[in-house]
Amino acid sequence: MQKYLYIILLSALTLACGSGTKKNNVEGTRILTVTIEPQRYFLDQIVGDAFTINTLVPPGTSPETYEPAPSVMVDMAKSNVYFMVGDLGFENVWSKRLAKNNPDVTIINCSEGIVRMEGHDHDHDHDHSHADGSCDGHDHHDLQADDPAHVHSHSGIDPHVWSSPRAVKIFSRNMLETMMELDPDNAGTYRANYDILLAKIEKTDSLIRDLLKDVSSKSFIIYHPALGYFARDYGLNQISIEFEGKSPSPSQIKEIVDVARKEKINTIFIERSFDTKNTTVVAQEIGAQVFEIDPLRYEWDEELLRIATILAREVK
Numbered sequence: 001m002q003k004y005l006y007i008i009l010l011s012a013l014t015l016a017c018g019s020g021t022k023k024n025n026v027e028g029t030r031i032l033t034v035t036i037e038p039q040r041y042f043l044d045q046i047v048g049d050a051f052t053i054n055t056l057v058p059p060g061t062s063p064e065t066y067e068p069a070p071s072v073m074v075d076m077a078k079s080n081v082y083f084m085v086g087d088l089g090f091e092n093v094w095s096k097r098l099a100k101n102n103p104d105v106t107i108i109n110c111s112e113g114i115v116r117m118e119g120h121d122h123d124h125d126h127d128h129s130h131a132d133g134s135c136d137g138h139d140h141h142d143l144q145a146d147d148p149a150h151v152h153s154h155s156g157i158d159p160h161v162w163s164s165p166r167a168v169k170i171f172s173r174n175m176l177e178t179m180m181e182l183d184p185d186n187a188g189t190y191r192a193n194y195d196i197l198l199a200k201i202e203k204t205d206s207l208i209r210d211l212l213k214d215v216s217s218k219s220f221i222i223y224h225p226a227l228g229y230f231a232r233d234y235g236l237n238q239i240s241i242e243f244e245g246k247s248p249s250p251s252q253i254k255e256i257v258d259v260a261r262k263e264k265i266n267t268i269f270i271e272r273s274f275d276t277k278n279t280t281v282v283a284q285e286i287g288a289q290v291f292e293i294d295p296l297r298y299e300w301d302e303e304l305l306r307i308a309t310i311l312a313r314e315v316k
């Protein structure tokens with residue numbers, strides 16, 4: 001028995017040493033990097049156990065205020081592919097650097113081919129301070145794009161495409177096509193896995209559609225506007241408390257309260273790590289219920305269904 005164990009250990013060691021010497025080809029390291037957890041959910045189902053998948057933005061962190069640690073670059077550089085969401089400010093900064101320093105890493109924009117929405121509310125500056133005090137919050141349009149201190153999105157595009165099952169089909173197909181090219185030997189497996197994922201996405205979509213059929217108010221309030229594409233898919237109206245990435249002024253709060261009363265809004269969403277003070281003020285004013293949601297959760301389908309179930313609940 002002991003001898004047997006020794007052989008296993010020895011071969012494990014040999015394997016570990018062997019795999020460390022090759023880099024950036026599919027025979028050696030098999031590492032994929034994604035920005036957020038929902039991406040890992042899709043990619044996991046396409047590639048199975050064939051690759052290790054790293055997520056850049058750890059759970060509970062906002063991707064808009066996220067500034068990757070230098071060690072993250074080292075991990076990214078070992079990857080075969082870096083899958084960007086596409087329109088998050090810091091992704092552009094980091095992918096440019098990655099392309100310059102590690103041209104072997106394939107960089108893929110997963111939002112390619114998705115009809116994107118404008119995002120006026122996406123000038124993020126919350127919970128974020130610049131060490132040199134050079135940034136006054138609004139006026140950073142002239143700053144250099146590759147300056148990592150200024151990672152906020154200024155493209156005017158709403159980056160939260162993954163809240164839409166319809167968009168996610170394209171998002172995942174971009175991943176599939178990349179994997180088929182990278183690892184043609186397993187292309188058939190990836191394709192079959194993708195078909196199963198596609199059926200799951202479609203099932204989620206139809207369950208949500210069913211849930212929202214008779215929803216009492218078509219509008220909802222959310223602190224940070226993370227559900228724009230979800231709202232677009234299901235004919236809903238998203239009203240955000242956060243204004244251009246900042247806390248709202250008293251007059252903006254009053255405006256939201258007025259609209260909420262007119263449209264009989266009874267649901268307010270808030271993401272973890274976002275300011276709750278203004279959310280509580282609005283909720284008390286209009287007598288709406290506040291629900292914490294996590295659009296960055298790995299269990300993408302469960303979270304969207306949860307959100308739909310909240311919107312569809314019976315309001316007394």
Ligand SMILES: [Zn+2]
Pocket residue numbers: 064160224225226
């Ligand atoms: Zn966001």
